[in-house]
Amino acid sequence: MKKGWVYFFFLILFLFSFDGEAAATSNVKYIPIAINDEWINFPDALPFVKEQTTYIPIRFLSDAMGATLTVDKTEGSITITSPKNSIKLMTKQNEMITLEGTRIKINNFVQDGRTYAPLRDLGKYFGYDVQYLSKGPIVRLVNSDAKTDTEQFLIENEKQIKEFYQKLIWENRPKVYLTFDDGPSIGMEEILNVLKAKKAKASFFMIETQMKKFPEDVKHLVKEGHYPALHSVSHNKSLLYGGKASAVSMEMLKAQKTLYSITGIQSSLTRAPFGSKPYMTNPFRDEMAKQKLKMWDWNIDSEDWKYAGKNPMEIVSNVKEGFQKLKERKEPIVILFHVKKETALVLPEIIDFIYSQGYQCVAYQPADHFVMNFWKDKRL
Incomplete structure (x- = not known):
C-alpha cells in the first residue's frame, strides 16, 4: 500500500x-x-x-x-x-x-x-x-x-x-472477488448498502425462485455495478445431483432466462449449490460445458452459513486466516459469503481489512474469466 x-x-x-x-x-x-x-x-x-x-x-x-x-x-x-x-x-x-x-x-x-x-x-x-x-x-x-x-x-x-x-x-491493485450466495433475500439491502459505502463491488449467485420473489433487489444490484450470476432453481441436492446429468445445466439455464427477463443481462456464470465437489462429476460438467456455462467455486469460505447466528466475529477470523494463506501463494482470491443480515454486520470490517492489505474488491467480468472450480476443469 x-x-x-x-x-x-x-x-x-x-x-x-x-x-x-x-x-x-x-x-x-x-x-x-x-x-x-x-x-x-x-x-x-x-x-x-x-x-x-x-x-x-x-x-x-x-x-x-x-x-x-x-x-x-x-x-x-x-x-x-x-x-x-x-x-x-x-x-x-x-x-x-x-x-x-x-x-x-x-x-x-x-x-x-x-x-x-x-x-x-x-x-x-x-x-x-x-x-x-x-x-x-x-x-x-x-x-x-x-x-x-x-x-x-x-x-x-x-x-x-x-x-x-x-x-x-x-x-492496479490485486483483486478480491466478494461473492454472495442464495439471494436475493433478507439481508440483501444491508449488504448492498455496505458495498456502496465502502466503494466495493461483488458478485451475487442467485436462486431463480428468489429472483422472481425479489426482482427489484436484482435490478438494484445490477444498477450498483455488481455482477448477477446463477445458483440453480431448486437448490436441492437430490433434484440436482440424483438424476440426469443435464439436471444442473437445465436449472442454470432456467435461472439464466429469469435473470435476463429481469435485467436484460445474459449471465453464464454459475455456482453449484453446496460446491462442485463431490457432486459435479464429469457427466454433469460435460453438460455445463455443452451449454457454454461457466462455474465458480471459491478458495476462502467465510463459513457465515455456520457462524452467522452464533458468533459473527468468527466469520471475520476465517476470512483473515484464509486471506493470508492465499496472499503468500499469490492466487486469485474468491470469498464465499451468503446473503444474511449477520454477514452485513461484519462485512465493513472485512472490506477494511482487504483494503489494508493493498487489494481492491471487484465484481466478476466475463472478459476476465479465470478457472475457479474445485475440479480445475478448464472448460468451466
Missing part, C-alpha cells in the same frame, strides 16, 4: 523542468487528455503511452472535437469529419487519407474493442497544438477556442489530475 502512494507522489511531481512528449510521458502508461478547457471522457478504454507515443481511442477524440465518425466495415475505414476538415483511416493499410487525397502512414490498431491511433497526428491535422505537459503529466489539445493558458488550466484541474492517477493506482 505504501509503495502505491510513493509511486503516485512521484508520478504527479516528476519532470517539472522538462517539456515535450518524451519528457511528459516517459514514466507513465496511461495519461489524461483535455481539449482546450474540457476533459475527454473515456468510459471503457483509456489513452495510453507506448514508446513515447500517445495513442487515443478515436471514437472518444472524435466526440470531444464535435466531429462525426463513420465506420465502413466493407472498406475497412473510419472517417472523422469536423466542420473544417475530414480524414479517413484505412485500418488494414495503416494509412490516413487527407481531405486533399494525400496518403500518410499512421499506426492504428484495435485494443479492448476500440480503434486507437496516435494522438499527435490526429490532433495536428484537425488544427490543434498538441501540448505534452510534465506537470501532471497530461496532454492538452489547444486551438483558438481555449479560454485559459497552461498555468491557469493546471491550477483549475489539479484535483481532476490527481483523481485520475489515484484511480489508476487503485485499479
Whole structure:
C-alpha cells in the first residue's frame, strides 16, 4: 500500500523542468487528455503511452472535437469529419487519407474493442497544438477556442489530475472477488448498502425462485455495478445431483432466462449449490460445458452459513486466516459469503481489512474469466 502512494507522489511531481512528449510521458502508461478547457471522457478504454507515443481511442477524440465518425466495415475505414476538415483511416493499410487525397502512414490498431491511433497526428491535422505537459503529466489539445493558458488550466484541474492517477493506482491493485450466495433475500439491502459505502463491488449467485420473489433487489444490484450470476432453481441436492446429468445445466439455464427477463443481462456464470465437489462429476460438467456455462467455486469460505447466528466475529477470523494463506501463494482470491443480515454486520470490517492489505474488491467480468472450480476443469 505504501509503495502505491510513493509511486503516485512521484508520478504527479516528476519532470517539472522538462517539456515535450518524451519528457511528459516517459514514466507513465496511461495519461489524461483535455481539449482546450474540457476533459475527454473515456468510459471503457483509456489513452495510453507506448514508446513515447500517445495513442487515443478515436471514437472518444472524435466526440470531444464535435466531429462525426463513420465506420465502413466493407472498406475497412473510419472517417472523422469536423466542420473544417475530414480524414479517413484505412485500418488494414495503416494509412490516413487527407481531405486533399494525400496518403500518410499512421499506426492504428484495435485494443479492448476500440480503434486507437496516435494522438499527435490526429490532433495536428484537425488544427490543434498538441501540448505534452510534465506537470501532471497530461496532454492538452489547444486551438483558438481555449479560454485559459497552461498555468491557469493546471491550477483549475489539479484535483481532476490527481483523481485520475489515484484511480489508476487503485485499479492496479490485486483483486478480491466478494461473492454472495442464495439471494436475493433478507439481508440483501444491508449488504448492498455496505458495498456502496465502502466503494466495493461483488458478485451475487442467485436462486431463480428468489429472483422472481425479489426482482427489484436484482435490478438494484445490477444498477450498483455488481455482477448477477446463477445458483440453480431448486437448490436441492437430490433434484440436482440424483438424476440426469443435464439436471444442473437445465436449472442454470432456467435461472439464466429469469435473470435476463429481469435485467436484460445474459449471465453464464454459475455456482453449484453446496460446491462442485463431490457432486459435479464429469457427466454433469460435460453438460455445463455443452451449454457454454461457466462455474465458480471459491478458495476462502467465510463459513457465515455456520457462524452467522452464533458468533459473527468468527466469520471475520476465517476470512483473515484464509486471506493470508492465499496472499503468500499469490492466487486469485474468491470469498464465499451468503446473503444474511449477520454477514452485513461484519462485512465493513472485512472490506477494511482487504483494503489494508493493498487489494481492491471487484465484481466478476466475463472478459476476465479465470478457472475457479474445485475440479480445475478448464472448460468451466
